[in-house]
Amino acid sequence: MTTNRIAFQSSIAAGDKLPGSAKEIAESLKALPEPHRCPWWVHYLLVSPLRRLTESPEKLVGPFVEPGMTVLDPGCGFGFFTLPLARMVGAQGKVLAVDVEPRVVERMHRRARKAGLAERIDGRTCQLRDLNLAEYEGRVDLVSVIHTLHEFEDLVGFFAQVALLLKPTGRLLVIEPNGHVTTEQFTAELSWCRLAGFRELNAPDLGRKRLAALFAPPVVSS
Numbered sequence: 001m002t003t004n005r006i007a008f009q010s011s012i013a014a015g016d017k018l019p020g021s022a023k024e025i026a027e028s029l030k031a032l033p034e035p036h037r038c039p040w041w042v043h044y045l046l047v048s049p050l051r052r053l054t055e056s057p058e059k060l061v062g063p064f065v066e067p068g069m070t071v072l073d074p075g076c077g078f079g080f081f082t083l084p085l086a087r088m089v090g091a092q093g094k095v096l097a098v099d100v101e102p103r104v105v106e107r108m109h110r111r112a113r114k115a116g117l118a119e120r121i122d123g124r125t126c127q128l129r130d131l132n133l134a135e136y137e138g139r140v141d142l143v144s145v146i147h148t149l150h151e152f153e154d155l156v157g158f159f160a161q162v163a164l165l166l167k168p169t170g171r172l173l174v175i176e177p178n179g180h181v182t183t184e185q186f187t188a189e190l191s192w193c194r195l196a197g198f199r200e201l202n203a204p205d206l207g208r209k210r211l212a213a214l215f216a217p218p219v220v221s222s
């Protein structure tokens, strides 16, 4: 199902000429099929305590988080990363947790309430092409998009929104599961990020199981 989308993005990653005018590119993007989205009930498995044995949110995202920060967790699912992030930002910080699937947002809220972290989390159902976070423009320190980017069908729109949300000093951290996402696909995803004006920084080394990249937001000329 994602073949056209990946092929289209790969051709840009490979340095091919953009296929025509901005209008033509926008039309091509609209024509691409929807990427696969994992069924909502899979999140019961994704928050299993066993996952922590191989995937520690503190180790993966911890180095980029400080108390008091505002962190965006797009595609939050049941909150495997959201809840630890809420602990890391502390009582003065905020985690913005959004997902297109209302059932997973509801479940994330329940888990946050049970853990006593609800006050630090602004959880919302968003739309496929709208993160629904306009009031946070220019106020976000870190966007950590983890195991989720390959499900986004509108990367251009996503990166444009992230650019608006981030503070000039903010960071965008992208982590994808190696294998489930191929290196070629990851390169294509990052090419969209660069096209949106993001500046690539040294990628964190998160081992062979993960593909990772770190970006600074586009420079806004005044």
Ligand SMILES: C[S@@+](CC[C@H](N)C(=O)[O-])C[C@H]1O[C@@H](n2cnc3c(N)ncnc32)[C@H](O)[C@@H]1O
Binding pocket: 037, 038, 046, 074, 075, 076, 077, 078, 079, 080, 081, 098, 099, 100, 101, 104, 126, 127, 128, 129, 146, 147, 148, 151, 152, 153
């Ligand atoms: C594979 S899950 C990862 C969940 C979580 N980050 C984790 O690692 O446990 C991807 C999530 O992205 C959500 N998603 C897909 N497209 C989205 C979009 N356009 N905007 C927001 N969330 C989206 C899905 O509903 C799903 O919950």
